Amino acid sequence: MNDNIKKRSTMNKNILLAIAVLSLLSLLIACTDDNSTYATSDNYIKISGIEKAYNAISFSGDKLNIQPKVESSFDLSDMTYLWTYYNTQDANRQKTDKRGRSYYVQPDTICKVKDLSFPVKLSDGEYTLVFTAKSKSTGFFQQNVTSLLTKSSLSHGFYICKENEEGNTDVDLFLHTSNKLIPDVIKNTQGKALPGQPRAFNINHQLGYTDPKTEKEAAANFLCITTEKDSAYWIRALDCKTIKTLSNFNYEQVPNLKPYRIVRGFFTEFLLTNQGIFHGYTASQHGNGILGEQEGYGASTHVVQSVGDHAFILIYWALPEHSLYMMDYNGGLTEVVGKKTYVNGKPVMFQTQKLNNLECLYSGLNFTDKKAVKAYFLFHDKKENKKVLYEISPDVDKATVDTVKIVDPNSHFAQASRYAICAKSATIAYAVHQNKVYSYSLGKDAKEKELTFKGLPENEEITFLSNRYFLGDKKSNFDYLIVGTQTGNTYKLYFYNIVGGEPDGVPKYTTSGKGILKSLGYIDPTVQDLDDGAVAPLLDE
Secondary structure, X not given: OOHHHHHHHHHHHHHHHHHHHHHHHHXXXXXXXXXXXXXXXXXXXXXXXXXXXXXXXXXXOOEEEEOOEEEEOOOHHHEEEEEEEXXXXXXXXXXXXXXXXXXXXXXXXXXXXXXEEEEOOOOOEEEEEEXXXXXXXXXXXXXXXXXXXXXXXXXXXXXXXXXOOOOOEEEEEEEOOOOEEEOOHHHHXXXXXXXXXXXXXXXXXXXXXXXXXXXXXEEEEEEEEEEOOOEEEEEEOOOOEEEEEOOXXXXXXXXXXXXXXXXXXXXXXXXXXXXXXXXXXXHHHOXXXXXXXXXXXXXXXXEEEOOHHHOXXXXXXXXXXXXXXXXXXXXXXXXXXXXXXXXXXXXXXXXXXXXXXXXXXXXXXXXXXXOOOEEEEEEEEOOOOXXXXXXXXXXXXXXXXXXXXXXXXXXXXXXXXXXXXXXXXXXXXXXXXXXXXXXXXXXXXXXXXXXXXXXXXXXXXXXXEEEEEEOOOOOOOEEXXXXXXXXXXXXXXXXXXXXXOEEEEEEEEEEEEXXXXXXXXXXXXXXXXXXXXXXOOXXXX
């Protein structure tokens, strides 16, 4: 067969394919009217009871229920039913597979029964639902088409990272505006939880990635999780689909990688690992999700993200070097500058590198004075068995140790089991000691005060403490001191408004779920890349 014949053959096949597709679309269009009928003098099918459009909240646990009425001349035993759907935007969109072959999107089957009970788990958008009633014996059929508008329930609220009863990682979603908890989101959307206990959890707004459906650059909000199985997951919040793992975050496989944490800076995404920090740009800078650059030789889960004029700066504790580093938005790495001081009249240099006797317990940020933002790192000196608190000031091109405080060993702060730092309403830290919460002044006086939490049962063990805030617009901003308790396999969370660093009144919200509480994250679909809300907070939980 010569080339011309081959071309004509291919052209004829394409023409036949186009005719077939147009015929199918014509058939669908002809069958879209409500109460439509396929009728002869003896045979007919009538469909009614289906609205022209429906709205659904995806991933909420609620179901879309439609009970069509079907009248026909056929016996019930002769009738078959089918519900299908497709994305409306894809209806007439011709696509090409990896071999260069053209195809049209095929509808997905929901069920093969008359009455629809559909737990909607679709991304935001418009979908076309098609109901088909058919006679098996004659092939006569009738269709009714309706539209479905979906909005994901997973795009707004407080995500709660936890360890489930099997020792694996999952998340619950607390819809605070409706006081509803959606449990086990990962298991219910992906079929199973993530293997291993949770190591770190972050909500990262507006990360860039390559959409596997369109193979184009896109932007989305992500649940970023690392586990004690040395795995990392970038899960798209909109539909809880895992978009990226350690198998495809880089241009090639990186062996022997231990992921600590996934965070974002001003317009850079960072993966902190035992082999250094991998980084790439976020959505506004046309990032495609590949973290191709690598800096440093180690890291940890202890990292502080600055805010305001210095929002592009990360300060972190690096293992195995036992050193403090600063990284800028371009991935530029510098050592935190040490501090020379005097103790009992003798000069002492507080180093930031190769601090092999120090174990980092906690890190946090205070920006009560926005012109004097401070990062704090609390260490346990294993050699001298004491607690040491570093105060660090970030600047445009460096970070410098301001003070190094030896914590009074008799203080509640030194003996605490949990820590947090008040970010914006007072220059204090928090400590949980003997199931009570104390404030600890970050100034020279180091005063402590027991805090009172109205509505917090005394018999519940406090296992979690966090000052979680949001830097959105005035209507959406909040500043909560959140207390978490654990009783067996049940956790409870109490959200308190903060005034002057202290809890104000009774909890604004409370919620409870199953599992061992690890950490929280807040997600808001209105956040844009480069917003303050996209950058902060980055908390050590």
